[in-house]
Amino acid sequence: MAGERVVEAMADIAPDLGRYIVEFGFGDVYCRPGLTLREREIATIAALTALGNAAPQLKVHIAAGLNVGLTRKEITETILQMALYAGFPAALNGMFAAKEVFAAHDAEGTVAAGGSMRRDTSN
Amino acid sequence: MAGERVVEAMADIAPDLGRYIVEFGFGDVYCRPGLTLREREIATIAALTALGNAAPQLKVHIAAGLNVGLTRKEITETILQMALYAGFPAALNGMFAAKEVFAAHDAEGTVAAGGSMRRDTSN
Amino acid sequence: MAGERVVEAMADIAPDLGRYIVEFGFGDVYCRPGLTLREREIATIAALTALGNAAPQLKVHIAAGLNVGLTRKEITETILQMALYAGFPAALNGMFAAKEVFAAHDAEGTVAAGGSMRRDTSN
Amino acid sequence: MAGERVVEAMADIAPDLGRYIVEFGFGDVYCRPGLTLREREIATIAALTALGNAAPQLKVHIAAGLNVGLTRKEITETILQMALYAGFPAALNGMFAAKEVFAAHDAEGTVAAGGSMRRDTSN
Amino acid sequence: MAGERVVEAMADIAPDLGRYIVEFGFGDVYCRPGLTLREREIATIAALTALGNAAPQLKVHIAAGLNVGLTRKEITETILQMALYAGFPAALNGMFAAKEVFAAHDAEGTVAAGGSMRRDTSN
Amino acid sequence: MAGERVVEAMADIAPDLGRYIVEFGFGDVYCRPGLTLREREIATIAALTALGNAAPQLKVHIAAGLNVGLTRKEITETILQMALYAGFPAALNGMFAAKEVFAAHDAEGTVAAGGSMRRDTSN
Structure with missing residues (x-):
């Protein structure tokens, strides 16, 4: 949800920043085991x-x-x-x-x- | 342990700072329920x-x-x-x-x- | 005055934070001699x-x-x-x-x- | 332009701050060679x-x-x-x-x- | 004293930074009336x-x-x-x-x- | 070079952090066109x-x-x-x-x- 809003907010100015946040932030880091x-x-x-x-x-x-x-x-x-x-x-x-x-x-x-x-x- | 070291380190310069950290930090905050x-x-x-x-x-x-x-x-x-x-x-x-x-x-x-x-x- | 407003603002969410600011901030620190x-x-x-x-x-x-x-x-x-x-x-x-x-x-x-x-x- | 606005905004409260920003910021630093x-x-x-x-x-x-x-x-x-x-x-x-x-x-x-x-x- | 040391430390790398600190910092700001x-x-x-x-x-x-x-x-x-x-x-x-x-x-x-x-x- | 050192420094404690810096930092961001x-x-x-x-x-x-x-x-x-x-x-x-x-x-x-x-x- 938060990810979708970020992607949308960045769509017209820096779509890759939205994508990095979703892919790296949510995809890579939050999915890690350990916490x-x-x-x-x-x-x-x-x-x-x-x-x-x-x-x-x-x-x-x-x-x-x-x-x-x-x-x-x-x-x-x-x-x-x-x-x-x-x-x-x-x-x-x-x-x-x-x-x-x-x-x-x-x-x-x-x-x-x-x-x-x-x-x-x-x- | 950490508290003792802080108290000791502050003893000759600002003993009250050491006391505040122990009393307010460890005493008040870390002892709170909720986390x-x-x-x-x-x-x-x-x-x-x-x-x-x-x-x-x-x-x-x-x-x-x-x-x-x-x-x-x-x-x-x-x-x-x-x-x-x-x-x-x-x-x-x-x-x-x-x-x-x-x-x-x-x-x-x-x-x-x-x-x-x-x-x-x-x- | 500022203390009262902080206590009021925190009353419904974190009353202890308001209390700490008044007791520790205004009570302990600002009343200290030296400055x-x-x-x-x-x-x-x-x-x-x-x-x-x-x-x-x-x-x-x-x-x-x-x-x-x-x-x-x-x-x-x-x-x-x-x-x-x-x-x-x-x-x-x-x-x-x-x-x-x-x-x-x-x-x-x-x-x-x-x-x-x-x-x-x-x- | 930005300099003018800063000078104006500071005119009634801290005119010297506006002047320093223009003289030191724009005058001295931005005019330097090297970049x-x-x-x-x-x-x-x-x-x-x-x-x-x-x-x-x-x-x-x-x-x-x-x-x-x-x-x-x-x-x-x-x-x-x-x-x-x-x-x-x-x-x-x-x-x-x-x-x-x-x-x-x-x-x-x-x-x-x-x-x-x-x-x-x-x- | 502190000014001299800064001028000396910056002499071989960025002498103007040392000069700015002395002229702007000590010369302009610290000499101001008001405090x-x-x-x-x-x-x-x-x-x-x-x-x-x-x-x-x-x-x-x-x-x-x-x-x-x-x-x-x-x-x-x-x-x-x-x-x-x-x-x-x-x-x-x-x-x-x-x-x-x-x-x-x-x-x-x-x-x-x-x-x-x-x-x-x-x- | 810097990337190699980071990977090495993180190898025994958080290898993924080293990998992220190389892949995301150097791979994704520094290789982007535009600057x-x-x-x-x-x-x-x-x-x-x-x-x-x-x-x-x-x-x-x-x-x-x-x-x-x-x-x-x-x-x-x-x-x-x-x-x-x-x-x-x-x-x-x-x-x-x-x-x-x-x-x-x-x-x-x-x-x-x-x-x-x-x-x-x-x-």
Whole structure:
């Protein structure tokens, strides 16, 4: 899903970059044995929070984390821990990214359920 | 262990910094529920590899990762994945840090075992 | 004030992060002897300008700097100096953050004074 | 052009910063022999893409690159290559910056040509 | 002093870089009114600690800080505070840099005083 | 050459990382049309100087730059220009890396020429 959007976004400017991300990123690296997908998303959420200069990609991976079974709490714990290694601003901005993704997720859940509240209770 | 060394290193220059790291870092954050210690070390190794400007602390956490049960492969997979998010130099330098820690670990194992080879086979 | 807003913003997602920032950041670190609050805000404005990836927090600390008695000139001098250590883009973006905070400050001053112009003349 | 805008933007807050950028940046450094202007813009686009925390300045230099004769392809190749050294998020965000600049360039071209399509075909 | 060493180090490879640092850095920026030299060194020590990738220059500015009258405690407080904004590894590595500079300062003091202990007691 | 060394260095710890760098980095990216190898090395030297946390890789690419025909002056101009975008410490540390590579190059030249001075005069 995230891969499709990247391919689409790059189609008219740098299609090979989209292709590399899908083939090398998703194809080669994420499929490797040795870590579970949950662990891989923890690593990526940690790194993008710490780097602090890639908010769009952090949001993509917070959503991806939910998709591979991370709870909201596991995601916020990963982000919170980054305060130790990259400072409080990085952790705060990571948390704001998570708030946006969680809110979008709630909104989608509501729509998908035909208006009935189907809150994600994984937090 | 790592905490003790930090406290000692800071004792004559900034003892409170050592205390904050132990109390806030180890006491408050690492003891929180929500993530296992293995997952917390994956997050930290990922972040320090990606940031690329804290080699001594990365080595401390690679050793800490081994202590909480991460295999060498899980550690190298975490570092390798950072090539996607922080580039190949960051991943390479993370791997050089891991080589040093693994070699020191092997040397200690040899000494501890009275000279008989007791290789860590977790890789 | 800034502390209250952080606590509020984190209340529904990671209340402990808000608490840590207030307790550890404001409680432990900013209350330490050895530097005046003016000097502490100079240090923070310098660091956040140089890091260049935490605009919201930089704005909070530019406002905090005004509150603890830094003049606008002292703040812009601190930001300008970062051109030497982090390059011109970091200094420019820090200056844009200051422009926003100063403008908001002017607007508040105008409102507070019932419409009469009460410009901050500290620059 | 870019220089004029910087001088103007800094006029009411830090006029000397604008002056330093023009005198030191454009006056001293860009006029030096040893590299062509095309090569200097390649270097700057590469660096600002890799740093990933100065999107406004990256856009200024993508436009400057077009002005000194870089083709769109040369610009996107420079940005793509940064995936190797700063990771995919940095390259993606650099590419999004280029998309904006190219689109603005197309729009200006259309306006300048009185509504007739005058597409930049340098890509 | 620091300026002379930079000029010398760059003499055979990039003399203009040395000249720019002296003329622009020391000549233009540090001589500006608006901040004291003490405050300028606090800003620089904070920024270089937070950036975490310029240890040699951080050491130069810790020594410069001592020369313009900062006490050791003021320097270590500035570095400690960076834990909040750039994480504990950055603060720790800044503190290790300070330890080196303070030790060199003590050694020089001992030599200068003809072997009699003349400890800097500003801490 | 650089590729071979990376493959060798990673052979016992993460052979796939070495393979990815050669296949993806050198195979896919550097062979792309659109930029000359000289231009690609200018971009890489600029980026690694600006990032400031990958000295070993910067040295590899300064040497690679010489191999693809960049003069020493073109390399030092690229590094000097980074003072504008990443600050003077980054430029200085890039220049120290270049000094090391140029000195090693001179030493090799002397050895290869059987002891007769064969100085690189490209500067």
